[in-house]
Amino acid sequence: MNQPYRLAGGGAIDRTRPLQFTFDDRVYDAFAGDTLASALLAHGVHLMGRSFKYHRPRGPIAAGAEEPNALVQIEHGGGRTDPNTRATAVEVFQGLYAHSQNRWPSLKSDVGVINDFVSPLIPAAFYYKTFMWPRSFWDKLYEPAIRRAAGLGEAPHQPDPDRYQHRHAHCDVLVVGAGPAGLAAALAAGRAGRRVLLIDENPTLGGTLAHTSTEALADWRDRLTEELVGLPDVTILTRTTVTGYYDHNYLLALERVSDHLPPASSVRQRLWRIRAGRVVLATGAIERPLVFVGNDRPGVMLASAARTYLERFAVLVGRRPLFFTNNDSAYAVASAMKAAGAEVVAVVDVRSDPKGPLVQAARDAGIIVRTNAVVVGTEGRHRIHQAALGTLDDQGVLTGHLGTPVGCDVLLMSGGWNPNVSLHSQGRGKLRYDDGLAAFVPDGGQQQSASAGACNGVMNTARAVAEGAAAGGGAVDAPAFEEPEEESLRPVQVVPSDRSGARAKAFVDFQNDVTAKDLGIAVREGMISIEHVKRFTTTGMATDQGKTSSVNAIAIVAEQLGTPIPAVGTTTYRPPYVPLTFGAAAGHSRGRLFDVVRRTPMHGWAAEHGAVFEDVGNWKRAWYFPRSGEDMHAAVQRECKAVREGCGLMDASTLGKIDVRGKDARAFLNRVYTNAWSKLEPGRCRYGLMLRDDGFVFDDGVTACLADDHFHMTTTTGGAPRVLAWLEDLSQTEWPDLEVYFTSVTEQWATMALSGPDARDLLQPLVEEDISAAALPHLAWMEATIAGVAGRIFRISFTGERAFEINVPAGYGRHVWQALVDAGEAHGLCLYGTETMHVLRAEKGYIIVGQETDGTVTPYDLGMDWIVSTKKGDFAGKRGLLRPDLQAEGRKQLVGLATLDPDVVLDEGAQITAEAEPRIPARMLGHVTSSYMSPNCGRSIALALLAGGRERIGSHLFVPQLDGPAVEVEVVAPVFFDPKGERLNG
Amino acid sequence: MLLIDCPHCGPRAEIEFHCGGQAHVVRPGVEVEDADWERYLFVRANPKGAHLERWVHLHGCGRWFNVVRHTVSDEIERVYPMGEAPPGGTAA
Structure with a gap:
C-alpha cells in the first residue's frame, strides 16, 4: 500500500474497492468512502491550495463543509467543472480529476506568493483606497489585474451538460442533521405519526457518532437508524445540505444525487424546496481555531478533524502531532491518535491546571501536557515542521519561551466549540453569547423551530438526545454510555x-x-x-x-x-x-424550458413561409416576411406599399381579448374608459383609452358591444394580463356593487387583420353574409361565417385603410388563414408582420401604448382630448387629470418630426434640442418615440414627445444622433398620411 | 417565501400571490382637494409592526383579500375578506 498514513484497519472506507484519482496531474490511490482530502492526507499530502489574497500555502483544517482552505476545482471537461469545491466534502470516485486553484505555475511554486511579501502594502481594505485613480485604469488595469491575482477557482466557459431537478416537499417536521439530537428528534416525531423529513449532509447517518469507535454509541445509532428507516412517514435524505432557511419555515436543500459517482446521464443534483410545519435544527458544532502566529501553515488543523480522519477514514493526519488547546476535547483526540500509533509530541494547554477525566486519561497514556503554555510561532514552508512555545501568566501575558522549538508534523488545535447557528440565524433566530462556551447560542426563534443538541450549546450526548427527542415531540432512550465531563475552557x-x-x-x-x-x-x-x-x-x-x-x-x-x-x-x-x-438553482428552467413561449394558431404557417419572428412578451410574432434576397428594410418597404395599394394580411391573434359580461358591464366600462359607453349599441365597436387614477395612459383598444350586458374588449398585446388584473381589482375591491365578470379569451380567438383598398373584394366571396359598407361600416361588427367557420368580423383599422378584423375560434385559425391566403392570390395579397404594422400606424399618427407613452403621458399630451368625456361621472383618471401639473403649460406633446433631408431616419429615443451643438449640459426639449422610413410618404417620418410641441409646429429643431452630427427637423402634425382619414370608410 | 392563508384556497406559497399594497385606502370622489387626492395617490403608511395590506391570489382563485402582516417578522397575523372593517379600526 503506497498510502503511508493509512492505517491497516478501521474506518468506514472499503478496502476491497481501491480507486484512482488525479490531483494536480498526479494520480493517487484511494478507497471507496474516501474524500479527496482524506485520500490526499493518506499520502501525506497537506498542501492543497493557495490562499485568496496572499497566496500562502494552505492545507485543510477541517474534515467537512466548514473547510475554508482546501478549495479545489473539479474538472471533467465539456462544461463539467466546479470551482471552489471543498476537498473535505468531495467523495472520491474512479477517475476523479481535481486541481488546486489560485496558483501559477504550480501549487508548490506560485509566483503570486509575492503578495505575501508585499503584504504590508496591501492590508485590509487596501483596494478601497488604492485603486481609485486614475479613472481610466479601472477597467483596463485594476479590474483584470486584481481579479487574476486575488481569486479562487475559474468559472465554467461552456454550458453545463448535467441534469438538475427541483422537488417540492411538505412535511410536519423537518430535522436538519442526523447526529444524536437529530436522530432522536426524527424518531420521536416519526413514532408519533408525523410526516418527517430527516436531512444530513454526509453519506451516512449518525453525525459525530457516524464512525464512533465506542460500541455503546454505535449500537444506539444503529438501533435508531433501523427504526427510522422502518417508519412509513419518515423520509431520509443523505448527501443533502440544507442551504437556506427562509420565512414561514421555507427551506432549500441541495441533494448531491450523483456527485460521488463518475459523471453520467442521471440527475446530478436535486434542489428541494421544503415547507415544514416545524423545523428541528440539529446541526451540531464546529470546532473553533486558535488565533496564533503561523496558524495557517499546512499541517495546522482542527483537532476534531484529525479525529474524523482517524475514525472515518483510518488516516493519521501526522505521525508526530503537537496539540494546542484551551479545553478538554483535544485530549480525547490525542489519546486516540496515540492509541492508533502516533507519537504525540505534547499537548500545549493555555490553562494552568487542567485535570478533567480526558486530560487524566491522556496523561495516563504517557502524553506530555504543557500547561500555561502557548504556541508563539510555527515553521515549515509547505508543511509545518516545528513550533515555538511560550509561557503565559494568569493575565494572558507572554512571560517567556518554553524550551527550544519542538518538532512536529501536524499541529492540532482546539479553541473550543461554536454551536452551528447558521440556519437558526438565517431563519431570523436571535443569538445569545454563552460565557461557558465562549460562543453564541440560539436565543429564541420567531419561526416554528427549535435547536437541539450541540447547535444549541448542549455538548453532552445524553442531554443532546433528550433535547432532540423533546423537540421532536416525544422521548427517546439515551445511549448506554457515561460521557466524561469536561472542565471549562480558557478563552484566548x-x-x-x-x-x-x-x-x-x-x-x-x-x-x-x-x-x-x-x-x-x-x-x-x-x-x-x-x-x-x-x-x-x-x-x-x-x-x-x-x-x-x-x-x-x-x-x-x-x-x-x-x-x-x-x-x-x-x-x-x-x-x-x-x-x-x-445548475441546481436553475433546475429544469434552462434552454427551451427557461420561459413559456406563446405561439399563435397561425405560427406554423408563418414559420413555413419564411417569417422572421420577434419576441413580444412571451409571444412570438411574425416580424416581416422577407422574399428571397430581401433584407428587413426591403421587405418592410415592400409590405408597407402593398397594403395601401392592394391589401395585406397580418396575424393579430396576440391582441389581448377580455370577455366582459354582467348587468353592470356597461356602467363598468364607463368607469374604466375615458369616453362614454352608455349609447354603444350591439353591433358597434368603439376605441377606448384607459387611464390609471393618476391620469396617465395605461392601455388602449377597441371594445365591441355584443349585447346590452356583454362586451368584447381588446387590449394591447403586452398589456392584456395587467388590464385583466386591474379590472378584477376595481371590480372586487372598489366597485363590488357592480355586477360584472371578466374572462380572458385571448387564446380562444384567432385574429386576422385584413387591410387595404381591396380587402372587401378579397373577403366577400369567403363570407356568407353581406359585408358591404352599408351592412358593415367602419366600427361595426357582425357574426359571420368565414370559409365555413362561424366567427366575428370587426371593422377595425390600425392601418388607416379599409380593414376587417376576422376572429374565429383558435382551432380554425390556420384553416381560415389559408382560405384568405388562397383567395388573396388573385388580389396580390401581401402577408405582413409587426414591423410593417408599426410603420403604417405611424404614418397615420396612431399611438402605441408603451412607445408613444411611458407612464407619464396624458390623453391631452397625445392630442386626444376628444376621447376624454367631460360629461360623464367619475372614471379612472378623471380626478387625476385635474392635477395642476397635468394641466400645466409646456408639457411634452405628441408631434411629428420631418427631417429636412427626407432620406435620414432619426434614432428612436434620441433627444431633441434647440441648437445643433447645444452647450453641455444641453436642454432636452423632448425625444423621438417612433421613427421609420415611410414608402407611402416617400420620406422618413417620426413621432416625438416635445415640450409645448403643438405650439412649435412649423419651427426647426435638432436631433443629435448616436453617430454623426445633429439632424435638423421641422416640427409637423403627427399625421403623415391621409390626414382626413378618408380611406378608412367605404 | 411567505405562506399565505388564502381565505378561499387555504395556505399557499407567496409565489402564487401578488401584493396590492396598503389596504383600506379610500378612493375619494372627483370633488376632493388636490392635497387629499395626492394623499390618496401617493401617501402610504410604512409602519414598523402590523401593516394592513391587500393581496390577490393571482395564480389561484383570483380573489382579493386583506392581510395583517408584521413588517419586521413577516408574520401574518390575520387574513380577512375585502369589505370587512380593519381589525381594531386601525385603517390608515
Missing part, C-alpha cells in the same frame, strides 16, 4: 507572540485571508459596528460565511474596542450555507 482571543512584523500573521478568516491585525486596522479606522468590520476586512464573507471565523472575529473586535462580546453582537449569517451550483 489572540495568542500572544514575541514575533512581530508583517510576516507574523495570525489568521482569523482563512478563506478571506483576514488576520487579527486586519481586524485591529478596521477598528482603528473607526469601524465600530461588526457589520462594518465585516465589509472593511471581508471577514466572514463569501462562500465561507464565517463558519470557523466569525466567533473569533467578534471576540477580537470586542477586545480591541474594550467592550463585552455580547455588545458587539454578530453579523448576519446568509444563505446558502454551502455554495449552490447555478
Whole structure:
C-alpha cells in the first residue's frame, strides 16, 4: 500500500474497492468512502491550495463543509467543472480529476506568493483606497489585474451538460442533521405519526457518532437508524445540505444525487424546496481555531478533524502531532491518535491546571501536557515542521519561551466549540453569547423551530438526545454510555507572540485571508459596528460565511474596542450555507424550458413561409416576411406599399381579448374608459383609452358591444394580463356593487387583420353574409361565417385603410388563414408582420401604448382630448387629470418630426434640442418615440414627445444622433398620411 | 417565501400571490382637494409592526383579500375578506 498514513484497519472506507484519482496531474490511490482530502492526507499530502489574497500555502483544517482552505476545482471537461469545491466534502470516485486553484505555475511554486511579501502594502481594505485613480485604469488595469491575482477557482466557459431537478416537499417536521439530537428528534416525531423529513449532509447517518469507535454509541445509532428507516412517514435524505432557511419555515436543500459517482446521464443534483410545519435544527458544532502566529501553515488543523480522519477514514493526519488547546476535547483526540500509533509530541494547554477525566486519561497514556503554555510561532514552508512555545501568566501575558522549538508534523488545535447557528440565524433566530462556551447560542426563534443538541450549546450526548427527542415531540432512550465531563475552557482571543512584523500573521478568516491585525486596522479606522468590520476586512464573507471565523472575529473586535462580546453582537449569517451550483438553482428552467413561449394558431404557417419572428412578451410574432434576397428594410418597404395599394394580411391573434359580461358591464366600462359607453349599441365597436387614477395612459383598444350586458374588449398585446388584473381589482375591491365578470379569451380567438383598398373584394366571396359598407361600416361588427367557420368580423383599422378584423375560434385559425391566403392570390395579397404594422400606424399618427407613452403621458399630451368625456361621472383618471401639473403649460406633446433631408431616419429615443451643438449640459426639449422610413410618404417620418410641441409646429429643431452630427427637423402634425382619414370608410 | 392563508384556497406559497399594497385606502370622489387626492395617490403608511395590506391570489382563485402582516417578522397575523372593517379600526 503506497498510502503511508493509512492505517491497516478501521474506518468506514472499503478496502476491497481501491480507486484512482488525479490531483494536480498526479494520480493517487484511494478507497471507496474516501474524500479527496482524506485520500490526499493518506499520502501525506497537506498542501492543497493557495490562499485568496496572499497566496500562502494552505492545507485543510477541517474534515467537512466548514473547510475554508482546501478549495479545489473539479474538472471533467465539456462544461463539467466546479470551482471552489471543498476537498473535505468531495467523495472520491474512479477517475476523479481535481486541481488546486489560485496558483501559477504550480501549487508548490506560485509566483503570486509575492503578495505575501508585499503584504504590508496591501492590508485590509487596501483596494478601497488604492485603486481609485486614475479613472481610466479601472477597467483596463485594476479590474483584470486584481481579479487574476486575488481569486479562487475559474468559472465554467461552456454550458453545463448535467441534469438538475427541483422537488417540492411538505412535511410536519423537518430535522436538519442526523447526529444524536437529530436522530432522536426524527424518531420521536416519526413514532408519533408525523410526516418527517430527516436531512444530513454526509453519506451516512449518525453525525459525530457516524464512525464512533465506542460500541455503546454505535449500537444506539444503529438501533435508531433501523427504526427510522422502518417508519412509513419518515423520509431520509443523505448527501443533502440544507442551504437556506427562509420565512414561514421555507427551506432549500441541495441533494448531491450523483456527485460521488463518475459523471453520467442521471440527475446530478436535486434542489428541494421544503415547507415544514416545524423545523428541528440539529446541526451540531464546529470546532473553533486558535488565533496564533503561523496558524495557517499546512499541517495546522482542527483537532476534531484529525479525529474524523482517524475514525472515518483510518488516516493519521501526522505521525508526530503537537496539540494546542484551551479545553478538554483535544485530549480525547490525542489519546486516540496515540492509541492508533502516533507519537504525540505534547499537548500545549493555555490553562494552568487542567485535570478533567480526558486530560487524566491522556496523561495516563504517557502524553506530555504543557500547561500555561502557548504556541508563539510555527515553521515549515509547505508543511509545518516545528513550533515555538511560550509561557503565559494568569493575565494572558507572554512571560517567556518554553524550551527550544519542538518538532512536529501536524499541529492540532482546539479553541473550543461554536454551536452551528447558521440556519437558526438565517431563519431570523436571535443569538445569545454563552460565557461557558465562549460562543453564541440560539436565543429564541420567531419561526416554528427549535435547536437541539450541540447547535444549541448542549455538548453532552445524553442531554443532546433528550433535547432532540423533546423537540421532536416525544422521548427517546439515551445511549448506554457515561460521557466524561469536561472542565471549562480558557478563552484566548489572540495568542500572544514575541514575533512581530508583517510576516507574523495570525489568521482569523482563512478563506478571506483576514488576520487579527486586519481586524485591529478596521477598528482603528473607526469601524465600530461588526457589520462594518465585516465589509472593511471581508471577514466572514463569501462562500465561507464565517463558519470557523466569525466567533473569533467578534471576540477580537470586542477586545480591541474594550467592550463585552455580547455588545458587539454578530453579523448576519446568509444563505446558502454551502455554495449552490447555478445548475441546481436553475433546475429544469434552462434552454427551451427557461420561459413559456406563446405561439399563435397561425405560427406554423408563418414559420413555413419564411417569417422572421420577434419576441413580444412571451409571444412570438411574425416580424416581416422577407422574399428571397430581401433584407428587413426591403421587405418592410415592400409590405408597407402593398397594403395601401392592394391589401395585406397580418396575424393579430396576440391582441389581448377580455370577455366582459354582467348587468353592470356597461356602467363598468364607463368607469374604466375615458369616453362614454352608455349609447354603444350591439353591433358597434368603439376605441377606448384607459387611464390609471393618476391620469396617465395605461392601455388602449377597441371594445365591441355584443349585447346590452356583454362586451368584447381588446387590449394591447403586452398589456392584456395587467388590464385583466386591474379590472378584477376595481371590480372586487372598489366597485363590488357592480355586477360584472371578466374572462380572458385571448387564446380562444384567432385574429386576422385584413387591410387595404381591396380587402372587401378579397373577403366577400369567403363570407356568407353581406359585408358591404352599408351592412358593415367602419366600427361595426357582425357574426359571420368565414370559409365555413362561424366567427366575428370587426371593422377595425390600425392601418388607416379599409380593414376587417376576422376572429374565429383558435382551432380554425390556420384553416381560415389559408382560405384568405388562397383567395388573396388573385388580389396580390401581401402577408405582413409587426414591423410593417408599426410603420403604417405611424404614418397615420396612431399611438402605441408603451412607445408613444411611458407612464407619464396624458390623453391631452397625445392630442386626444376628444376621447376624454367631460360629461360623464367619475372614471379612472378623471380626478387625476385635474392635477395642476397635468394641466400645466409646456408639457411634452405628441408631434411629428420631418427631417429636412427626407432620406435620414432619426434614432428612436434620441433627444431633441434647440441648437445643433447645444452647450453641455444641453436642454432636452423632448425625444423621438417612433421613427421609420415611410414608402407611402416617400420620406422618413417620426413621432416625438416635445415640450409645448403643438405650439412649435412649423419651427426647426435638432436631433443629435448616436453617430454623426445633429439632424435638423421641422416640427409637423403627427399625421403623415391621409390626414382626413378618408380611406378608412367605404 | 411567505405562506399565505388564502381565505378561499387555504395556505399557499407567496409565489402564487401578488401584493396590492396598503389596504383600506379610500378612493375619494372627483370633488376632493388636490392635497387629499395626492394623499390618496401617493401617501402610504410604512409602519414598523402590523401593516394592513391587500393581496390577490393571482395564480389561484383570483380573489382579493386583506392581510395583517408584521413588517419586521413577516408574520401574518390575520387574513380577512375585502369589505370587512380593519381589525381594531386601525385603517390608515
